[in-house]
Amino acid sequence: MKRSHPVRRAVLAGAATVSGIVLLLSLKPGTDPGAAAAAGGAAPPAAARSPQGGRDTPGADAGAGTVLLGDEVRTPYGPVRVRLTVSGGRITKAETVRAPGGGRSDQVTAAAVPRLNQAVLSAQSADIDAVSGATYTSAGYRESLQSALDRADG
Amino acid sequence: MADPAAAPLRHVEEVMGTVFSFDVRGGEPAAVRAALGEAVAGLHRADEVFSTFRADSQISRLARGELTVGQCAPEVAEVLELAAEAERAGEGWFSTAYGGRLDPTGIVKGWAVERAARRLAAAGARGVSVNGGGDVQLLGTPGARRPWRVGVSDPLRPGGLAAVLSAAGTAELAVATSGSTERGAHVVDPRTGRPAVTDLVAVTVVAPRLTWADCWATAAFARGSQDGLRWLESLAGVEALLITAGDEVRCTDGLASWLG
Numbered sequence: 001m002k003r004s005h006p007v008r009r010a011v012l013a014g015a016a017t018v019s020g021i022v023l024l025l026s027l028k029p030g031t032d033p034g035a036a037a038a039a040g041g042a043a044p045p046a047a048a049r050s051p052q053g054g055r056d057t058p059g060a061d062a063g064a065g066t067v068l069l070g071d072e073v074r075t076p077y078g079p080v081r082v083r084l085t086v087s088g089g090r091i092t093k094a095e096t097v098r099a100p101g102g103g104r105s106d107q108v109t110a111a112a113v114p115r116l117n118q119a120v121l122s123a124q125s126a127d128i129d130a131v132s133g134a135t136y137t138s139a140g141y142r143e144s145l146q147s148a149l150d151r152a153d154g
Numbered sequence: 155m156a157d158p159a160a161a162p163l164r165h166v167e168e169v170m171g172t173v174f175s176f177d178v179r180g181g182e183p184a185a186v187r188a189a190l191g192e193a194v195a196g197l198h199r200a201d202e203v204f205s206t207f208r209a210d211s212q213i214s215r216l217a218r219g220e221l222t223v224g225q226c227a228p229e230v231a232e233v234l235e236l237a238a239e240a241e242r243a244g245e246g247w248f249s250t251a252y253g254g255r256l257d258p259t260g261i262v263k264g265w266a267v268e269r270a271a272r273r274l275a276a277a278g279a280r281g282v283s284v285n286g287g288g289d290v291q292l293l294g295t296p297g298a299r300r301p302w303r304v305g306v307s308d309p310l311r312p313g314g315l316a317a318v319l320s321a322a323g324t325a326e327l328a329v330a331t332s333g334s335t336e337r338g339a340h341v342v343d344p345r346t347g348r349p350a351v352t353d354l355v356a357v358t359v360v361a362p363r364l365t366w367a368d369c370w371a372t373a374a375f376a377r378g379s380q381d382g383l384r385w386l387e388s389l390a391g392v393e394a395l396l397i398t399a400g401d402e403v404r405c406t407d408g409l410a411s412w413l414g
Binding site: 132 | 172285290305309315329332356
C-alpha cells in the first residue's frame with residue numbers, strides 16, 4: 001500500500017465510513033440535517049464546517065447538542081442501541097445505551113464504541129492535539145496527521 | 155496577543171530514526187524554552203547512549219563486555235532496571251535480550267519521551283504533550299477549559315482515526331501504539347527471535363506513564379488479540395484498544411472512560 005495519505009483523503013475515507021456505519025445504525029431520519037445527510041450516504045458530516053470547530057471548544061459542550069437515538073440493532077451478541085450527540089453539525093459523543101450483559105459479549109459491545117467514534121470523527125474535525133500510531137519513519141512523518149498538527153497555529 | 159502565556163510552544167525534532175513533536179503550554183517562557191532545549195538534548199544523548207545501531211554506543215560496548223554498567227552513564231542502570239521490571243510483568247512477552255544480545259530498544263523510546271515531558275513540566279509548563287514517533291506522553295492540560303486529546307490512527311484506513319482519547323480528569327496520561335503498518339513487522343516474538351506471529355495490526359495502550367504503556371503495547375502485540383486483551387485487562391490502571399487484521403476492534407472494559 002502506498003503510504004501517502006493527505007488530509008483530504010482522510011476526510012473522504014472518514015465520510016465513506018460514516019455512511020456505512022450510520023446506515024447500519026438506522027438513525028431516525030429528519031431529526032438532524034447533518035446526520036440525515038450522512039445516513040443517506042451522500043455527504044460527509046458537516047463537521048469540517050462546524051462553527052464550534054475551534055481548538056479551545058470546551059469538552060462540556062458535548063452535552064449541549066441534539067441527541068439522536070439509534071434503532072435497536074440485533075447483533076450476534078444481543079440487542080444494542082447507540083446514542084449520538086450532535087452539536088453544531090458535528091457528532092460530539094457516541095455511546096451505547098443498551099448493551100447485552102455478561103462476559104465476552106461485553107467486550108464486543110464495548111468495541112463498538114470506538115468503532116463508531118472512528119466513523120464519525122474525521123481527523124480534521126476531531127480537535128486533537130496529537131496522534132498515536134505505529135512508529136513512523138522520518139519520511140512517514142512528513143505525510144502524517146501529526147505533522148499537520150505540528151504546523152497548526154492554535 | 156490576548157494571552158501570550160496560552161500560545162503553544164511547538165517543536166519538532168528528528169532523532170532515534172523518527173520524529174518527536176513537542177507541544178508545550180504555559181509557564182514562564184524563558185524557563186520553558188530552556189527546558190525544551192534540555193529535553194531535546196536529552197533525546198539525542200539517549201540515542202547516543204542506547205542505540206544498538208551505533209557500534210560505539212555505550213549499550214553496544216556494554217553488550218560486547220567492553221564496559222560495565224557502572225562505567226556507563228547513570229541512565230543505563232536506570233533503563234536496565236526498568237527493563238527488568240517490564241520483563242517480569244510481561245510474562246516472557248517483553249524482552250531486552252534478543253538473540254542473546256542486550257537490546258533495550260523496546261523501552262528506551264517510551265522512557266525518553268516520558269523523561270522529556272517531565273522535564274518540561276518540572277520547569278513550570280502547565281501542559282505538555284510529547285509525541286515520540288506515535289507514542290504520546292501528556293501532562294497537565296493545554297488550557298483551563300480543555301483536556302489534551304489524542305487521536306488513535308486507524309491502521310486499516312490511512313489518515314483516519316480509530317478513536318479519540320481524552321485526558322480529562324487526569325494529570326498524566328500516555329498513549330502508546332505498537333503496530334505493523336509503518337515500519338513493517340518490527341515486533342519480535344522474544345520466544346522465537348522472529349517477527350511476532352499475531353492476528354493484530356495495532357495495539358494502543360493507555361496508562362499514566364509512557365515507559366510502561368509502550369512496553370505493554372509491544373508485549374500485547376506479540377501475544378495476539380485474545381491473549382493480549384486478557385493480559386492487558388489484568389493490568390491495573392491500563393486500558394487498551396486492539397485492531398485485528400480482520401478489521402475487528404477489541405478493547406478493555408474501562409477504555410470507554412477515556413474516549414473523548
